[in-house]
Amino acid sequence: MATGNRKSYKYTLSSNDGLMSPELRDFYEKNGFLVIRRLFNQTLLDQFKQRFVDICDGKVSRGGITVMRDISSIVEKGREFVSKEQIVNKIQDILWDEVFERYFLHPKLLDYVQCFTGNNIMAMHSMLINKPPDTGSMSSRHPMHQDLHYFAFRPADKIVATWTAMQTVTEANGCLFVLPGSHVDPGKLLPHEYPQWKGAVNKGFHGIIGHDDSLRAAKIIHLNMNPGDTVFFHPLLIHGSGPNTTKETRKAISCHFASCECQYIDVTDTTQQNIADEVKEIARRRGFDDMDFRDFWKFRSRLVRGLKMHL
Template sequence: MDRLKVVTSHLRRPNDVTAGSITPYPVSASLGHHQNIQYVLNKNLLLSPQQCESYERDGFLVIRDLVKSDDIDRYCARFRGICNGTVKVPALTIMKDVSIAKSEFVVGERAITKIQDFQFDPVLFEFCALPQIVKYVECFTGPNIMAMHTMLINKPPDTGAKTSRHPMHQDLHYFPFRPAERIVCAWCAMEKVDRSNGCLVVVPGSHKGELQEHGYPQWEGGVNKMYHGVLDYTPDQERVHLEMQKGDVVFFHPLLLHGSGTNRTQAFRKAISSHYAASECEYIDVRGTSQQTIAEEVDEIVKKRLGSEVDFNFDDAWRIKGKLVHGQQINL
């Protein structure tokens, strides 16, 4: 019942809320397109012409050494507290790798491979509101910014079943709001990330395509819950492995095809991320579209947690997840 109160209390929030802790940045708030620029907002004084061109062409942009090491260490400590039970966060989603979940229990942070929805935790949510993150996000969303999906990923050493990999997918598959051009992910490496421990893999330019049909891949070792992938993906497409250092951040478009390989090391690989959207974005009806399957899966999970009598839909899930970080809350 306490969990239900927490969830329902966040379904309806005031529309006119200003976050005073973030300094505004001089970026256009327009949602429209201008000339050949589609994915970066006009009159942007932060990105160089080369960076704008790179994001327009490739759909992602890596900024080196953006998050301080001390901040990352604090997030790691908080994660450990959540894992060992000394920190309690309401409505947090805790996940395990499918092959670990079926094996002998391991204590502490080795037991958990991902936490989602940390918008209610004051420490981890600091990442989403870091001024140096927000000023880049504003280049893609405009000044009214909602953090819509938060994750700390603790990719485990692969057990040999290859379940630590993530299938190639598009994040827009999970989001019932548009336009896609005003959504962006900030993904931060919490330590060195390379091909040996399963760095991100992206298909440059794939953000210019359409949202493709997703589902669970037929992998022999099994697939983690909610790890949907593009059903007709072929590995012969040009791919880039994003090798990053601690504190590096990659910003990418929600239609960009991306995934990650297996972790072939004996250590867990950590990253923290948030998806942001302009609060001017609007919810859409996904019934009858390729997104209906994910909407039904989310509905099943919610009712399993809160009870079948709960009146809940796909939009409600994202209203709970969303939290204002800058400007005004308008539609989301």
């Protein structure tokens, strides 16, 4: 959008002193995602991988980290005999870990995040995703969704996801796919639920209701990435990932950052009620009775740059 000689931007706040070129900003504004190549070096990626394996093997304390097994390892006989690294599909809430925090506090990563959130940044959601080789159940797929479905804070435009490939990712091992421009059109949060797939679906993997096939056929693009490449994307961007058809696990480390100016919202009676209920039930089983969806976000987030405000 041109106003006189100056452009106005909606989805980026600044170039952070020219770090993000006008071309890159334009690309994000239009498409809702942006890949920055080789943001992380191999040494760091190796440290993240080793830490993940050590946590799976119980060699280091997991602290408050949640370890999630792929559904195929729970429902298929014999899978309990393969290595833990093959059956853990995700670890979550890794923000306070002494090794993983090197990701969330990485100065260059945060310099880019600042272009979307401004100077005061909270890391809200953190995970290392370990997509296992698919055993035929197709559980390694991730349905098309918008991350905002999971969040109890707004505004959406001051939230950004980062997803860093820890190895080469391609369609064969289930790289991310995205629907470019979906942060603008439809540009709103759509209702989500568990997909009506024939195969198995992992806990918490909600997808956009009724849209999967038609959107899949539409203009999705696969993000082929090299180790250390990092995609930044808007929380309304429709995305997902396909099955891992290789014999190796596919690893990525990821975080959602938000401006400290964001505010918690009440999702009661909205399309997010289903995920809020699910989270509440998980908290209840862990001994936290009556934990509000907003409290859940307060507990798991961490200030990573600047000053704490509302979140």
